[in-house]
């Protein structure tokens with residue numbers, strides 16, 4: 001439910017070939033459905049339905065031609081920035097996962113000053129907000145109550161499998177595990193951008209981690 005598999009739309013895959021290669025490996029790992037979520041970030045990645053769905057059609061056509069059995073849908077990963085605030089204020093339809101969830105992220109520098117208001121407005125508009133990889137926002141590590149507050153107010157937290165594998169370093173891994181242990185996590189995602197990410201996920205099977213995820217009811221086909 002979180003990946004960057006549409007070529008040239010963001011910092012994810014750079015070609016349809018690369019995407020097809022990754023999807024084949026994910027299918028072999030046991031995935032049957034993927035939701036790909038290009039970034040939408042003001043001043044950086046200006047994506048919308050007209051860039052995302054044609055790219056999705058291209059990928060699905062190639063998968064079909066190559067006989068790859070995988071359902072691929074698209075939504076987006078929205079940075080909670082001024083552009084997103086505008087979309088919400090204008091009542092623009094947002095790109096949903098499973099017809100209700102909106103995948104969001106914070107800046108890596110600081111949390112948005114008005115994140116409570118934006119999440120509230122999202123809910124008032126009938127969406128269910130998900131915050132992507134909260135463990136990667138280092139400024140929250142010493143502010144754990146924010147994670148609890150988000151969870152309590154119905155913002156669903158999505159941890160990256162890459163964080164659990166230690167890909168972004170030990171403090172991010174520790175916080176990801178802590179979030180799991182406190183049962184604050186609703187989703188795990190690959191957030192896969194390229195082959196190197198898949199290599200990390202598929203390497204060195206961690207059975208303790210796989211068990212922890214299974215006990216938490218979090219589906220994953222890689223760890």
Ligand SMILES: [Fe+2]
Nearest residue numbers: 002003077191
């Ligand atoms: Fe992402």
